[in-house]
Amino acid sequence: MTITPLELNSIIELVTRKTGILPRESHKMGIKNYVEKYLEQNAFTFSSYYSLISTSDLEFSALINESTVNETYFFREEKHFLLLKNKVFPDWIMKNGAKPIRIWSAACSYGEEPYSLALLTELCKINAEIYASDINTRALRNCKNGKFRSASKRMGDGEIFHPLFTGYQQSDGYYIFPEEIRKKINILQLNLAELDKEILMVPKRINIIFIRNVFIYFSLELRAKILKFITDTCLEPGGYIFVSMNEIAQIDSTIMPSNLEKIAENNIFCFHKKN
Secondary structure: OOOOHHHHHHHHHHHHHHHOOOOOHHHHHHHHHHHHHHHHHHOOOHHHHHHHHHHOHHHHHHHHHHHOOOOOOOOOOHHHHHHHHHHHHHHHHHHHOOOOEEEEEOOOOOOHHHHHHHHHHHHOOOOEEEEEEEOOHHHHHHHHHOEEOHHHOOOOOOHHHHHHOHHHEOOOOOEEOOHHHHOOEEEEEOOHHHHHHHOOOOOOOEEEEEOOOOHHHOOHHHHHHHHHHHHHHHEEEEEEEEOOHHHHHHOOOOOOOOOEEEEEEOOEEEEEEOO
16 A cells, blocks of 8 residues: 555654654655555554554554664764763762762664663773663664674774674674673663653763764754753753764754853863853
């Protein structure tokens, strides 16, 4: 069964209204293929399906699993992890000793980012409480299982940290992490567009927030809303927010909260909450 461009647009508008995500053209094709397959397999009319995803959280979640991008790898943008290793973590230990540092991977995808953070905290011998959240339930299941494809390792970026996880690679090429590493990561399903409605679940008193490669899918207004919320509600004074390198220019004075400042350490840009 084929859906019309108008029907596809109505699906896209629903996704954007509920999640803030602005799907790109390549993602729209994936959504179109998923919806058409669903209609064919379940003998649904389009109107019946639209009514279903408008009212059923379970079915809408299944659609979202097809609508979100989850392509990442271990120690992506390794300069961020080098900054943690060489400055942020040593400063924390010097000021706070064995007190756990609280880290939130706020768009964790399949989990390579929070596992990278867990491995780095072990290397640096720093106590840490790590939170990993995403809107995609399928990605979160993978994160909880701690099993990753060989493609989660990339040459050219993150390479300096490869020794931290290559020992977990199995004969079939997959990386599988044991329970002692998996249990370091607290997993949450959160919709970044509606954090104010999920305030009881949102991590608080966080010292480091990674929210990378997600602002590019949001409108300017939603970027401002999310940034203000996580800065005011989640981030401790003196804490850091990391976005991807290609998002830095999108976070300027027009959307940056007054209590947040952009800083650079050795040409590595991030954001710092003023004390």
